[in-house]
Amino acid sequence: QVQLAESGGxxxxxxxxxxLSCAASGQTSxxxxxxxxxxxxxxxxxxxxxxxxxxxxxxYADSVKGRFTISRDNxxxxxxxxxxxxxxxxxxxxxxGLGRSTIVSASVSPRAYLYxxxxxxxxxxx
Numbered sequence: 341q342v343q344l345a346e347s348g349g350x351x352x353x354x355x356x357x358x359x360l361s362c363a364a365s366g367q368t369s370x371x372x373x374x375x376x377x378x379x380x381x382x383x384x385x386x387x388x389x390x391x392x393x394x395x396x397x398x399x400y401a402d403s404v405k406g407r408f409t410i411s412r413d414n415x416x417x418x419x420x421x422x423x424x425x426x427x428x429x430x431x432x433x434x435x436x437g438l439g440r441s442t443i444v445s446a447s448v449s450p451r452a453y454l455y456x457x458x459x460x461x462x463x464x465x466x
Contacts, residue, residue: 341366342364342454342455344362344457345458352465354428359422374412374419375410376389377450387401389421392442434460438454
């Protein structure tokens with residue numbers, strides 16, 4: 341059984357930064373993609389970023405390019421999302437997921453993920 345645990349959310353002013361962490365435990369393949377999605381009120385779950393844990397290849401949503409950075413520490417089975425220059429429209433519950441694939445470009449839909457964490461709230465005030 342795989343478990344994903346997010347942490348690092350909180351309240352921050354616009355322009356500020358937060359770093360989210362997602363620790364994976366259980367039977368996880370080190371080659372599967374891990375990604376971050378977010379869910380804002382009244383919206384569908386939105387892709388944010390994904391990373392191949394084997395190659396380090398990354399992919400970002402256009403809305404976060406240049407502001408967010410996804411990274412991984414395979415020794416700790418942890419993926420991070422560094423969020424800089426935060427905007428009020430970044431406010432959402434952020435979820436990490438363990439993908440079905442090893443291919444980052446095939447991992448931009450929620451359907452491409454097998455397991456999800458419980459989510460962590462990020463609130464950006466204006």
